[in-house]
Structure formats: structure tokens, C-alpha cells
Amino acid sequence: MTHAIETINLRKEFDENVAVRGLTLQVTQGEVFGFLGPNGAGKTTSIKMLLGLVAPTAGSAMLLGAPLGDRAVRARIGFLPEHFRFHDWLSAREFLDLHGRLYAMSASRLRSRINELLDLVGLTPFRDKQLRTFSKGMLQRVGLAQALLNDPALVFLDEPTSGLDPVGRRLVRDIIRDLRARGTTIFLNSHLLSEVEITCDRVAFIKHGEVLRVSELKSLVNGATSVTIRADSLTPPIIAGLQQWSRDVRADGAQVTLTVSDETALPAINRYLVAQNVAVYALTPQHLSLEDLFIQIVGTDGGL
Amino acid sequence: MATFIIARLTFLEAIRRRILLSAFLLGVAFLILYTWGFYLMRQEALPSVPRSEISSAILRSGLNNFLTLAGLYAVNFLAIAMGALVSADTLAGEIGSGTIQAIVAKPVRRAQIVLGKWVGFAGLLALYLVLMVGGVMAVAYVLDGYVVPNVASGVALIYLEALLMMSVTLMCSSMFSTLATGGVIFGLYGIAFIGGWVEQFGALLQNQAAVNIGVVSSLIIPSEALWRRAAYEMTPPLAQVIGISFSGPMFTVSVPSDAQIVYAVGYLAVALAIGVRAFARRDL
Ligand SMILES: Nc1ncnc2c1ncn2[C@@H]1O[C@H](COP(=O)(O)OP(=O)(O)OP(=O)(O)O)[C@@H](O)[C@H]1O
Ligand SMILES: [Mg+2]
Numbered sequence: 001m002t003h004a005i006e007t008i009n010l011r012k013e014f015d016e017n018v019a020v021r022g023l024t025l026q027v028t029q030g031e032v033f034g035f036l037g038p039n040g041a042g043k044t045t046s047i048k049m050l051l052g053l054v055a056p057t058a059g060s061a062m063l064l065g066a067p068l069g070d071r072a073v074r075a076r077i078g079f080l081p082e083h084f085r086f087h088d089w090l091s092a093r094e095f096l097d098l099h100g101r102l103y104a105m106s107a108s109r110l111r112s113r114i115n116e117l118l119d120l121v122g123l124t125p126f127r128d129k130q131l132r133t134f135s136k137g138m139l140q141r142v143g144l145a146q147a148l149l150n151d152p153a154l155v156f157l158d159e160p161t162s163g164l165d166p167v168g169r170r171l172v173r174d175i176i177r178d179l180r181a182r183g184t185t186i187f188l189n190s191h192l193l194s195e196v197e198i199t200c201d202r203v204a205f206i207k208h209g210e211v212l213r214v215s216e217l218k219s220l221v222n223g224a225t226s227v228t229i230r231a232d233s234l235t236p237p238i239i240a241g242l243q244q245w246s247r248d249v250r251a252d253g254a255q256v257t258l259t260v261s262d263e264t265a266l267p268a269i270n271r272y273l274v275a276q277n278v279a280v281y282a283l284t285p286q287h288l289s290l291e292d293l294f295i296q297i298v299g300t301d302g303g304l
Numbered sequence: 305m306a307t308f309i310i311a312r313l314t315f316l317e318a319i320r321r322r323i324l325l326s327a328f329l330l331g332v333a334f335l336i337l338y339t340w341g342f343y344l345m346r347q348e349a350l351p352s353v354p355r356s357e358i359s360s361a362i363l364r365s366g367l368n369n370f371l372t373l374a375g376l377y378a379v380n381f382l383a384i385a386m387g388a389l390v391s392a393d394t395l396a397g398e399i400g401s402g403t404i405q406a407i408v409a410k411p412v413r414r415a416q417i418v419l420g421k422w423v424g425f426a427g428l429l430a431l432y433l434v435l436m437v438g439g440v441m442a443v444a445y446v447l448d449g450y451v452v453p454n455v456a457s458g459v460a461l462i463y464l465e466a467l468l469m470m471s472v473t474l475m476c477s478s479m480f481s482t483l484a485t486g487g488v489i490f491g492l493y494g495i496a497f498i499g500g501w502v503e504q505f506g507a508l509l510q511n512q513a514a515v516n517i518g519v520v521s522s523l524i525i526p527s528e529a530l531w532r533r534a535a536y537e538m539t540p541p542l543a544q545v546i547g548i549s550f551s552g553p554m555f556t557v558s559v560p561s562d563a564q565i566v567y568a569v570g571y572l573a574v575a576l577a578i579g580v581r582a583f584a585r586r587d588l
Contacts, residue, residue, distance in 0.1 A: 015588075052410045054587040075411040085402045087313070089320035101309045102410035146406060 002065040004029045004154050004185035005050065010059035012045050012209070019045040020209035022059065029153075032176060032186045034217070036193070040300050043189045044082050045244065047156050051079055064154060075103055078152035082159050082189070084143040088132035092123055092142050095131060096149060103150040110149075133257035136163040144172065154185045161192050162258075171197055193290040197221065200263035203290075205297045212297055217290075224293055225263055227258045230282040231273060236278050239300035245269055248296065259288070259296065306412040310420025311427065318390060318428055327386050333392035334382065338375050342443050345371060365540060366449035367581045373535055375440035380462050380531050383433055384493070387470035391425050392524045394584060395477040404588055405570040414555040414584040422474060422576060429466045432506040435458065452538040461534035461565070465527050468572045469493070472525070474580035478586070515558065522560070529560040536560075543548060 005027035012020040020042040027033045034229075035043050048054040050061060052069050066073045086095055093114060100110040118124045121141040131139065142161050147155055161169045169192070176186055176199045190196050196203060197217065204214045234256060242249050245265045246258040260266070266285060273280050288296075318324045349367055395418070398404040408414060437459050444450040452458065472492065472545045476485035503518020505511070522529040 048405075048588070053405055053408055055585070071411040071413070074409065077409070079406060079409040081405040081409075083402055084406070086406075087317065087403055089317060098309070098313060099406065099410065102407060102412055103305065104411065143406075181446060247529060 002029070003027060003062070004031075005033075005061070005063055005187065007046075007050070007061040008059055010046065010049055010061050011057045012049055012054060013057045014044070015143075017211060020049070022210055023206070025204060025211060025214070027185060027187060028182070029185050032188060032197040033160045033199040034178050034203035035187060035189045035206065036191075036196065036203055036294060036298075037206040041206050042299075044158055045208065045209070046206075047079075047158055047187070047189065051077070051156065067154055076153045078147035078150065078155040080143050080147040080155075080157045080160050082162075084139060085298060086131050086139065086143070088134075089130060091128045091130050092118065092134075093127045096145060099146045100149045105150060113149055113151075114145075117148060120148075120175070121145045137165055137168050140164055141168065141171075144175065148175075148179075152184065154187070155179065156187045158189045159191065160188070161190065161195060164196055191259045197290045205294065220293060221287070221290060223262050224259060224288045224296075225266075226257060226259050226286045226288055226292070227266065227269065228282070228284045228286065229258075229269075229273070229280065230242060230254060230264065230284075231256075232279040232281075234278060238273070238278060241272065241276070242269070306410075306416040307423060310417055311423035314394070314421050314424025322391055324428070324431075327382075328435070331382065331432070331436050331439070331575045334378065335436070335443075336337055338378070338440060339443045341372070342371050342375070343447065346447065352582055358389075360399055364448065365450060367450055369452055369538075372440060372444045372450070372452050373538060375443070376437065376458070376462065376538070377531070377535070379433070379436040379440055380465065382436065383429060383466040384469045384527065386432060386487075387425060387429050387466045388473045388489045388493075390428065391421070391470050391473040392477055392489065393482045394421050394425075395579075396480065396482040396485055397477075399586070399588055400481070408588055415580045416495055418474065418478060418576075418580045418583050420472065425470050425474070426467060428465065429470060433463055433466065437462070448574040450572065452536040453540060458534045458538035460529050461537065464565075464568060464572070465530040465534070468530065468575075469527055471572045471575045471579070475575045475582070478579040478583040491513065493527070495521050496525045496528035499524075500532065503558060518558070523567070524562065526560075526564055529564050530568055533560040533565060 003026045004077055005025065007025045010020060010023040011018070023042070023046055033286050035046070037043050045054060049056045050063060050068065052074070056068075063070070064073050064076060070096070087098075090098065095145050096114045096117065097110065100113065105113070115124075118127050121144055123141055123145070125139065126138065128136070131142065134142065140160070143161060144157075147157065157172075160172050164172065173195060176188070177239065179186060188196065188200065200217050202214065203217050207213045232254065234251065234254065239249060239251050239256060242256065242258055246260050249256060249258040260269075263285060266283065270280065320557065326569070346367065349363075360481075395404075398407075404417075407417065443451075467488070473485060473489050476488050480488065499518050499521020502514050503521070506514025506516075506518060
């Protein structure tokens with residue numbers, strides 16, 4: 001099975017500034033793929049390279065089995081840009097009509113599709129209003145409709161929920177779920193990790209334009225566990241010894257916190273402490289949220 | 305196909321953003337002033353005409369020709385200004401605001417976007433010129449039954465000039481910001497304008513250096529030369545024999561050659577090609 005997206009060492013330099021250092025990534029057909037990273041990590045630039053808005057400095061990539069720039073493939077792709085701006089002197093319907101024509105859709109299919117999508121994003125009552133009169137969230141909705149006009153096989157959503165109210169965010173979530181059920185591949189940039197946690201099958205963490213880690217979301221969230229140990233006589237050598245299970249060990253008085261990738265480490269840690277004659281009062285596992293993981297993986301320096 | 309979708313969008317934008325309307329209202333205001341001025345000048349000049357029938361007819365037609373060409377000179381300028389104003393912001397503005405992104409990601413060639421805009425503006429300019437040239441010519445025709453000679457080739461040359469400046473503006477807009485584009489176009493127009501005057505003075509005073517400056521300036525930007533050729537085409541044969549024509553505020557003494565027209569067409573094509581290429585290679 002071909003991948004929906006496959007990139008090999010994709011790189012982009014803007015003059016001196018390296019925006020994407022070397023992106024190597026595979027996205028399977030039909031999955032919802034979360035693309036996470038701090039501000040300026042190169043997420044938007046990566047999407048722009050895949051869509052032909054920005055020319056890669058080096059590297060290569062395939063979309064739906066064809067090399068970048070293939071126009072037949074672009075007809076099967078949907079795209080919601082970050083900071084979506086429009087020709088705001090068009091009405092919602094005219095705007096969708098324009099973009100549908102650019103997809104070379106037939107007039108009759110386009111007409112029914114526009115009605116369907118306006119309904120889906122809840123803008124039917126505003127369909128003849130000029131976009132300049134729309135609020136930010138309404139624009140985001142019409143932009144989302146635009147990205148789905150052609151029943152795409154692959155959709156790029158660059159922060160689709162920015163500016164949306166809770167109802168709108170739920171709408172996006174439902175749309176993503178629907179698309180997934182129909183086998184559409186979705187590439188999602190988002191900073192709203194609670195949402196990513198609900199919608200994505202797999203996530204990639206990137207920083208400085210490099211993939212730090214790609215993982216199934218389930219195993220990532222279920223597996224990663226933070227353990228808090230409360231015990232007497234925790235000497236520095238003993239604490240150092242804990243590093244065989246975790247690189248991330250923090251001591252705070254009589255309390256030590258460490259993160260393990262798997263719960264099965266817990267009995268071994270307990271045995272180790274007992275063998276060192278440590279009096280253990282509590283050994284408390286706690287699942288990490290995606291946000292905790294994000295900060296752990298990309299760090300708190302913001303990557304800038 | 306995509307070219308026409310973009311052309312239509314460009315046209316629609318001019319209507320929606322009231323560009324067409326304001327250009328039209330300005331044009332009407334100009335035509336009213338022009339008609340009034342035409343009428344007054346004619347009143348002033350004609351009673352002093354000697355009684356002889358023939359010389360009266362010659363003077364009358366000369367005056368009509370002069371006034372009509374003066375009007376067309378203004379229309380020519382307005383068409384250039386309009387072409388530059390609408391096209392200066394088109395690519396630079398859409399790149400800046402990001403409206404271009406969702407369009408470029410569609411299955412269209414980038415060249416089609418640039419060409420579509422070009423076609424849209426070309427249509428706008430054609431519409432504008434038909435209305436304005438028609439308006440100016442109607443004044444002399446209604447008041448005196450006068451029509452300038454060679455209207456078709458004259459208007460074609462004016463249209464070519466407007467297209468030329470629009471194409472150059474579009475080219476700049478694909479590479480620079482709106483502001484920088486405006487600066488470049490204003491500079492080019494200044495060169496053409498001053499160069500044209502220097503050349504006329506040079507020809508009158510038989511100063512070769514001045515003529516050369518004019519030639520160089522019309523190589524840098526051949527717009528003014530097109531106007532002078534258009535004015536020459538629309539000048540009565542008698543005046544042509546003497547070697548002068550009334551090109552707006554100046555008499556045309558040195559007439560641009562056919563080669564200069566060909567050069568202008570080539571210039572336009574190259575500008576458009578550069579614009580297409582620059583836009584195709586740009587990061588958006
Ligand atoms: N057109 C450009 N010219 C120069 N540098 C750019 C350009 N576009 C992006 N960059 C730089 O590339 C880097 C990555 O930017 P990008 O927009 O891809 O980040 P991002 O991951 O999408 O961030 P965010 O989460 O804030 O949207 C940044 O350092 C940015 O300054
Ligand atoms: Mg971004």
C-alpha cells in the first residue's frame with residue numbers, strides 16, 4: 001500500500017534561516033495524522049512544501065503516490081491554510097463556487113456540493129452574505145468547506161480550530177471523524193492538544209524542522225507514565241541509579257518524580273529501591289496528558 | 305480554463321470593489337469638463353476666422369483635430385494610470401494577504417493565474433477605452449461632425465500603450481511589494497514622459513544629443529513613443545506632410561517608427577513572460 005504522504009529529508013532554507021532541516025515522514029492512507037511542534041518549528045512551511053506553495057531547498061516527497069507538483073494529485077487534495085484570508089468581496093456561495101471551478105468540478109456536482117457543505121458548516125443562512133461581513137470563526141468555517149469541496153482523498157488542515165467557538169471546535173472534530181470513516185487521510189496541524197488527543201491516530205513531534213518522534217497516539221498516551229516516589233533515605237547515588245528506567249528523574253526532598261515509557265517498569269523500580277534499603281511509603285503512577293508529553297518531548301525552551 | 309476563471313474573478317473584483325464605478329464616474333466628470341472646454345475654445349477661436357470658406361474649413365478641422373487629440377491625450381494618461389493602479393496590488397497584495405494560497409494549491413498552473421489576471425485587466429482597459437475614446441470623439445462629432453483620421457490604428461496604439469504599462473506593472477507586482485511596484489512604475493512613467501519632451505525639443509532645435517536621450521528613454525520604456533505615434537496617425541495628412549502633429553500639449557516633430565511599435569510589442573511580451581516566470585518560482 002502506498003503512503004498518502006512520504007517525505008525524505010525535505011528541507012527548506014529561507015536565506016540564512018533554516019525553516020525545515022530535514023523532514024522524513026510517512027503518513028499512511030486513511031489515518032488522521034497530527035503534526036505537532038512549538039511555534040516556528042516548521043509545520044506550516046512543511047505543508048507549504050507539500051502543496052507546492054514553497055519550493056523545497058532539498059529532499060523529495062510523494063503525495064498519493066506521485067511526486068510533488070503533480071496536478072492530477074492536487075485535484076484530490078484539500079487545503080485549509082493557516083490564517084485563512086479570502087477575497088472578501090465574494091459571498092460565501094460565490095467563494096465556494098470559485099474554488100470548485102478551480103478544481104474543475106462539473107457545475108451540477110458543484111452546486112449540490114456547495115449546498116451540502118454550507119449546511120455542514122452551518123452557514124446556509126449566510127450563504128449570500130459577502131465574506132467581509134463574516135466573523136473570524138465564520139471565515140474559518142467557510143474555509144473548511146472550501147477544503148472539502150472536491151471530496152478530497154487527502155486533507156491538510158493548518159490549525160483548523162483557531163478562532164472557533166466550542167461548538168465550532170466540536171464541529172471540526174465531527175467532520176474529521178466523518179472524513180476518517182470515509183477513508184480520507186488527514187494531516188492536522190494543531191496546538192490544541194486536547195483535540196489532537198481525541199482525533200488523531202498518530203502524531204509526529206517536530207522541532208527546528210526535524211522529526212523528534214513519531215508515535216501511535218494510543219500507546220503514547222497510555223504508555224507514558226509519571227511515577228512519584230515518596231521514600232526515606234533517598235541518597236544521590238540511589239537517585240542516579242533510577243536513571244536506568246528514565247532519563248527524566250527529578251528529586252524534590254523526600255520525593256522523586258520520574259517518567260517511564262511503560263507501566264511494567266514499576267515492579268522493577270520497587271524491587272531496586274527495597275534492595276537499596278530505602279523505606280518506600282508510596283509509589284504512585286499517573287498517566288501523562290498529551291500536553292505533558294509535548295513539553296517533555298520538545299522541551300520548554302520553545303524551540304525558538 | 306483556469307485562466308478564464310481568474311480573468312472573470314479579476315473583472316468581478318473591479319466591479320465589486322467599485323474600481324470600475326469610480327473610474328467610470330471620474331471618466332464622466334472628465335468628459336463633462338472636456339465638452340465644456342471644447343465648446344468654449346471653439347466659440348473663442350471660430351469668430352476670428354477670415355471669411356474665406358476654404359481657410360475657414362481648414363482652420364475648423366485643425367482646431368477640432370487639436371482639441372480631440374488633447375482629449376485623447378488625457379484619456380491615454382487615464383488609461384495608463386488605471387491599468388497601473390489596478391494591477392499594482394494584484395499579485396503583491398494577494399501574496400501579502402495570503403488569499404493566493406488556497407488558489408495556488410488547486411490543480412492550476414501558476415502561469416494561468418498571472419495570465420488570467422492579465423486577460424481580466426486587458427478586458428477592463430478595453431472597456432474603459434471604448435467608453436472614454438468614444439466619449440471624446442463624440443464631442444467633436446456632435447458639435448461639428450468631425451472625426452479624426454485613422455481612428456482604428458490610433459486607438460489600437462493607445463490600447464497597446466495601456467497594455468504595455470499594465471503588463472510591466474503586473475511583472476513588478478509578481479516580484480516586489482505593492483509600494484515598490486508603484487515606485488518603479490512611477491519612475492518608468494517619468495522617464496518616458498521627460499524623455500519624450502527632451503526628444504521633441506531636440507528635434508525642433510536639431511540637437512542630436514537631446515534626440516538621443518529621447519531614443520534611449522523610449523528604449524527603456526516605449527510607452528510615450530506609442531502615444532506620439534498614435535497622435536501622428538490621427539493627424540490630418542496636411543499637417544503630417546509638414547511633419548508635425550498635435551500630441552496633447554506638444555507638437556510631435558519626430559515620429560516613432562514601425563520598428564518602435566514592434567519593439568513595444570516585444571517589450572510587453574517579455575514583461576509578461578518575466579512576470580509569469582517570477583511568480584512561478586516564488587515562495588508564497
Ligand atoms: N517566507 C518566509 N521567509 C523567511 N522565513 C520564514 C518564512 N516563512 C517561515 N519562515 C521561518 O521558518 C520557520 C518556520 O515557520 P513556520 O511558519 O513553518 O512555523 P510553524 O511551525 O508553522 O509555527 P506556528 O506554530 O507558529 O504556526 C520560522 O522560523 C519562520 O520565521
Ligand atoms: Mg504554522
